[in-house]
Amino acid sequence: MTRTVFRGGTLFDAVSKSATVADIAVEDGRIAAVGTGLDGDTEVDCAGRGILPGLFDCHVHLTMSSTDLFHIAQEPFSVQFYEGALNMAKTLACGITTVRDAAGADHGMRVAQERGMIPGPRMRVSLNMLSQTGGHGDPWWPSTCVMDLLPAHPGRPPVVVDGPEQIRHKIRELVRAGADVIKVATSGGLVSSGAGPRIAHFRDDEIAMMVSEASAAGLHVMAHANADGAKAAVRNGVRSIEHGNHLDDETLAMMAERGTWLVPTLSAGLGLRRAIEGGEQYPDHVLAKIEESGGSSVARAVRAGVPIAMGTDTPLIPHGENLTELRLLVDEGLTPAQALHAATLSAAELMGLDAELGSLEPGKRADLVLVDGDPLDIDDLSGRIRTVYQDGHAVHRRA
Template sequence: MTRTILRGGTVFDAASRTAGPADVAVENGWITDVGTGLDGDEEVDCAGRGVLPGLIDCHVHLTMTGADLFAAAQEPFSLQFYEGARNMARTLAAGVTTVRDAAGADLGMPVARERGLIPGPRMQISLNMLSQTGGHGDPWWPSTCVVDLLPPHPGRPPVIVDGPEEIRRKIRELVRAGADVIKVATSGGVVSSGAGPRIPHFRDDEIAMMVTEASAAGLHVMAHAHGEGAKAAVRNGVRSIEHGHFLDDETLEMMVARGTWLVPTLSAGVGLRQAVEAGVPYPDHIAEKIRQRSGDSVRRAVEAGVRIAMGTDAPLYPHGENLLELELLVEHGLSPAEALHAATLSAAELMGLESTLGSITPGKRADLVIVDGDLLDVRDLGKRILAVYQDGRAVHVADRNVPD
C-alpha cells in the first residue's frame, strides 16, 4: 500500500476556519495523518500552495447547460445526458468533488461515475422538483403549450402534485427511482411562467407530508423558497431553503432556532442578469423578474446566525465556474474562511456527509484540491486550481508540475 505525502502546503482546517503549514498523508484513498515531517513512499510538493478539502456545491443542475432555458427545452431529449457528462467533468475540474443535484440528474449519472464510465463529482440527486399545479415547476404556459425543461421519463417521475395523499405517493415514487433528497418549490420563481418569488405555494399540511414521508425514507427536504413560501417551509421542517429571497426577521429567527440551512445561490442572479444584458430572449415578464433586486436577505441571514452552505444553481452561472459563489458570499457578509467553510464542512453537514467529507482530517476520504497562492484569498480561486483529487487519485491536473 502506497503512502503519499502532500508536502509543505498551507492546509485549510475547516473545523477551526484557519489555515497553516502541514503535510497530509494519504493511503488507499483515505487521509491517514495531518502534521509536519510526515514520512511516505511518494511526495507531492505543495510548497507555496494551498490545500483544501474537496469543495461541495449543494445546488446544481447537471443536465442543464446555459441560461437560455427556452432554447434548451427545444433540444433532443437525450442530449441532456451527454451535456451532463461534460458538465460533471467541468465541475470536477473546478475543485468541486461533491454536488447535490437539485433536479435533472437521474440515477444513471451517479452510477456511471461510480463505475468509472465518466469523471465527475460525487452526487446526491433529487431527480425532479415537486410543484403544485400552476407552481414554479409546472411546465404549462398560458399559450397552453408545455415548455418542460425536465420532461419525465422512467428515471425521473412527473412531479405536479396537489394535496397530502398525492404528495405521499409521489415521494415514494421518487425514493423508488433513487432520490437521495426531496426537492420542492414552496414559492413562485423567477424564470417560470407563473407567480413570482413572493407568492407562496403548497399549504402547511402538504409541506408537512413531504417532510414526514421523506423522513420515513431517511431523506431530507430541500425547498426552492422565497418570502412567505420560505417561512412555511421552515415552519414545517424542511432541511434547507434554496435561494431565499425576501426573508423577513421572523423567518430568519425560525431558521436559527430550528437549524435550517440557507443555500443562497448568489451566482444564479449574476448569471441571469448577464443573460438578459446579453439579449437572451426571455419573455418580458420574466426579464422584469430577473431585473428586480432580491434585497439583502443573505447579509441579514449571516448577521442573524443562519447556517450557510454553498450552492450555485449552475448552469444559470456556468458549470465549471462554481467558485464565483465564494466571492459573492464574501461580498454578502462572510469572511473568506467562512465562505470556504460553507463550501466544505458546512456543505458536508447539510448533506449528511460530514463523517467522511468536508475537512482534511484523518479518517476522511482524500478528496483534496491544490490551489496556487493564498487559499484564504478567494478572488479568482477557480482560476488557481492546480490539481483535484478524489479518494487520493488525481482526477484533474492543470499544472504538470503536480504529479498525478
C-alpha cells in the same frame, strides 16, 4: 499499500476556519495523518501551494446548460445526459468534488460516476422538483403549450402534485427512482411562467407531508423558497432553504433555532443579469419578475446565526464558474474563511456527509484541491487550481 505525503502545503482547516502549513499523509484513499515531518512512500511537494478539502456545490443542475426553453425543446432527448457528463467534468475541474443536483440528473448519472465510468463530482440527486399546479415547476404556459425544462422520463418522474395524498405517492415514486433528497418549490420563481418568488406555494399540510414521507425514507427536503414560502417550509421542517430572498426576521430566527440551512445561490442572480445584458431573450413577464427580484438575506442570516452552505444554481451561471459564489458570499459580509467553510464542512454537514468529507482530518476520504498561493485568497481561485483529487487519486490536473 502506498502512502503518499503531500508535503509543506498551507492547509485550510475547515473546523477552525484557519490555515496553517502542514503535511497530509494519504493511504488507501483516506487521510491517514495531518501534521509535520510525516513519512511516506511517495511525496507531492506542496511548498507555496494551498490545500483545500474537496469543495461542495449544494445546488446544481448538471443536465442543463441553459434555461432557453425554445432551444431545449429542439434538442434530442438523450443529449441532456451527454451534456451532463460534460458539465460534471467542468464542475470537477474547479475543485468541486461533491454536488447536490437540484433537479435534472437521475440515479444512473450518480451510479456512472460512482463506478468510474465518467469523471465528475460525487452526487446526491433530487431527480425533479415538486410543484403545485401552476407552480414554479409546472411546464404549462399561458399559450396552453407545455414546455418543460426537465421533461419527465422513467428516471425522472413528473412532479406536479396537489394535496397531501398526491404528495405521499409522488415522494414514494421519487424514492423508488433513486432520489437522495426531495426538492420542492414552496415559492414561485423567476424563469417559469407562473407567480414570482414572493408568492407562497403549497399549504402547511402539504409541506408537512413532504417532510414526513421523506423522513420515513431517510431523506431530507430542500425547498426552493423565498419570503412567506420559506417561512412555511421552515415551519414544517425542511432541511434547507434554497435562494432565500426576502426572509424576514421571524423566518431567520426559526432557521437559526432549528438549524435550517440557507443555500443562497447568489450566482444565479448574477448569471441572469449577465444573460439579459448579453441579449438572451425572456418573455416580458419573466423580465419583470427578474427586475423585481433580489433582496438577498445572507448578511442578516449570518448575524442571526443561520448556517450557510454554498450553492450556485448552475447553469444560471455557467458550469465551471461555480467558485464565483465564494466572492459573492464575501461581498455579502462573510470572511473568506467563512465562505470556504460554507463550501466545505458546512455543506458536508447539510448533506449528511461530514463524517467522510468536508475537512482535512484523519479518517476522512482524501478529496483534496491543490491551489497556487494562499488558500484563503478566494480571488481567481479557479484559475489557481493545480490538481484535484478524489480518494487520493488525481482526477483533474491543470494543463
